[in-house]
Amino acid sequence: MDIVFIGLSITSSWGNGHATTYRGLLRELARQGHRVTFLERDVPWYAMHRDLPEPPYGTTELYASLDDLRARFAGLARRADAVIVGSYVPDGQQVGDWVRQTAGGVTGFYDIDTPVTLAKLAEGDHAYLAPRQIPAYDLYLSFTGGPTLARLRDDYGARHAHAFYCAFDPEAYFPEPTATRWDLGYLGTYSDDRQPRVESLLIAPARRWTEGRFAVAGPMYPSTVEWPSNVMRTDHVPPAEHRAFYNAQRFTLNVTRDDMIRAGWSPSVRLFEAAACGTAIVSDVWDGIDSLFEPGSEIVLVRDTDEVLDVLMHMPDAEREAMGRRARERVMAEHTAAHRARELPSLIASAAASVTDLPATA
Incomplete structure (x- = not known):
């Protein structure tokens, strides 16, 4: 598959846990033969703390603004099998609308902050996701499982809501002899x-x-x-x-x-x-x-x-x-990144098989 992610950050782990999650997932997807692209907003607080400026798997591109994203990556979005927008993306609501209007394949929302997202929606904070967008996305990947999935479906109209927990990289995390400090x-x-x-x-x-x-x-x-x-x-x-x-x-x-x-x-x-x-x-x-x-x-x-x-x-x-x-x-x-990378293509394929035509900003 050709999968595009628009996420908070993959190049900097400073002050956020998203980076390590994306790094493991994209690396394993690439290993399995998928074409993966990560689009990241170039912001100064991550620019100052980039610990992986050029990830060695897939393609990573920085964009300067919403207009820059639209101008440079519309063709990429149209060609991809799936375009997945992450939580906490700057101007995420506008990015999501653009993805829904532009993407030629499955559109998804990867919520690494589901409980925070739902709390924000209840407070009327729609900075990176609006309630109207939840049923518009073909796929909702949720950091949270359990009853929250039913809430996403029943209260917000999510069509394909699945628990998609974070994962770790077994090549980076393992026991090794170390003096106890x-x-x-x-x-x-x-x-x-x-x-x-x-x-x-x-x-x-x-x-x-x-x-x-x-x-x-x-x-x-x-x-x-x-x-x-x-x-x-x-x-x-x-x-x-x-x-x-x-x-x-x-x-x-x-x-x-x-x-x-x-x-x-x-x-x-x-x-x-x-x-x-x-x-x-x-x-x-x-x-x-x-x-x-x-x-x-x-x-x-x-x-x-x-x-x-x-x-x-x-x-x-x-x-x-x-x-x-x-x-x-x-x-x-x-819970390894390879487990998630095996899950994701099947979830995308399942969503693609049941996609119905909806208005772009339904």
Whole structure:
């Protein structure tokens, strides 16, 4: 197939998790013989932090504006078997309308932020997707599974809504011998709604267990956050160093945004990456996580500071290591980028087989 993605960023992983997801998916699609093109808006904040300026798989093109996109890539959109617009694309609503008007094949929306998207729609925020566009897209690939898929179909009229979880690259994420530096680490960009759980599940344990070693990596944390002296802080760990970061932890923390907790069934790509490294995971609790990992066997679910400290201070190393191995086996069997790359063409073909003629901006 000839597949075109218009996404947030593939060239820069700074402050977003989309890049690693797109990189793995496009690489595996290219390996399977598909022709893939990624179109990315050239914006200064990613231009300053490009850690993969020229991806070595498929074709990546930067465009300067909506008019530039329309002028340079209309022919590409018309020829492609599928054109897929991602969430959080600048001027995404206008980009989506252009795709619907121009594309000659299947049109799709890849929502790596489904719960956030639906919350924005409920608030009247249509910056990158309008409600009228959901039934107009031939295919809706959702970061979130479970009941959210029924909501997309029943409340918004999505015609082909499918769970299309993020995935990891097994060539980049795997166990390797590394000196243990931290008892608990966390990798994630700051967000107001996640921060209370970062406070209760990492910062508070660090304050109470002064002999413990902790790490938080990610940008945008305000200066008002009071970090205990036993918490190592760094603004950015590039993807090439994620594996080393995870392997240097006894446990890694998974913290979920409020909208995704409410929706459930919304695994972060960081969750799969950490599991692939065989690092034992401590996670907050949300509906559907037990469909991805078996609690107590493949993951530890915690609700407060006391439960975190109990795990960190009392779980035997042999049990921790076995948990990490089981989690790795689970994601290797179900959540690699190659799994998603095998799924996508069949989803496109299914949507193409049942496409009906609709107005371009229905």
